[in-house]
Amino acid sequence: MDIVEAVRSRKSIRRYKPDPVPKEILSEILAIATRSPSAMNTQPWEITVVAGEVLDKIRKGNVEKLASGAAPNPDVPYKPYEGIYRERQVELAIQIFGLMGIAREDKEKRAEWGQRGFRFFDAPALIILSADKSVDESRASFDIGAISQTICLAALNYGLGTCIEDQATMFSEVVRKFTGIPESKCMVIGIAIGYPDWDFPANKLESKREPVENVATWCGFD
């Protein structure tokens, strides 16, 4: 696949077919993606690939946590978005809920949607990217961001879809319990991966982008 076509066609997939992804394919994707650049070639990514019963146990554990009203406990803390960033976040929710036919005031359906994310949108596999806590967190996050996009692009070559997900590692204690990822590692992000269910309304989403003139400043050009 042409690289520009791949970048343009990648999108977050929020429902998958149940078909498992062969380990060999996941391994090939990771072999490609580990060619990603990293600061001083430190390659801080530590990759945990989860499927089958273990993944189902994490899904169940996450859903139980949600039902209990427990607060998420991610390794990388985050602060709420403000201003234009909050506006873009809300716009995304409006687009998704519109496609899914979920009314703004329908708290039950909104909660149900939230739960899907914690179930990794029922993907047959999840890739968790962690870094040793000795590595500066913002540096590690940058490099893990680079490999994340490369994983998502490489996945397209195999007919696979992905969704990069903060939600995936938000209940860090659940993920640790079933994967054995130790406390000495910072779980930065998860990527749901599988064969897209193209009939699912939210998978038809075309997320918006600011035009380049709004985000780029040109210096030294005529």
Ligand SMILES: Cc1cc2nc3c(=O)[nH]c(=O)nc-3n(C[C@H](O)[C@H](O)[C@H](O)COP(=O)(O)O)c2cc1C
């Ligand atoms: C760091 C990061 C965290 C994300 N976390 C979530 C998440 O928890 N749940 C979700 O549904 N999508 C998540 N996404 C997907 C974004 O919502 C998505 O990339 C964005 O809306 C642009 O849409 P696109 O990926 O379809 O181009 C995340 C993406 C990134 C890069």
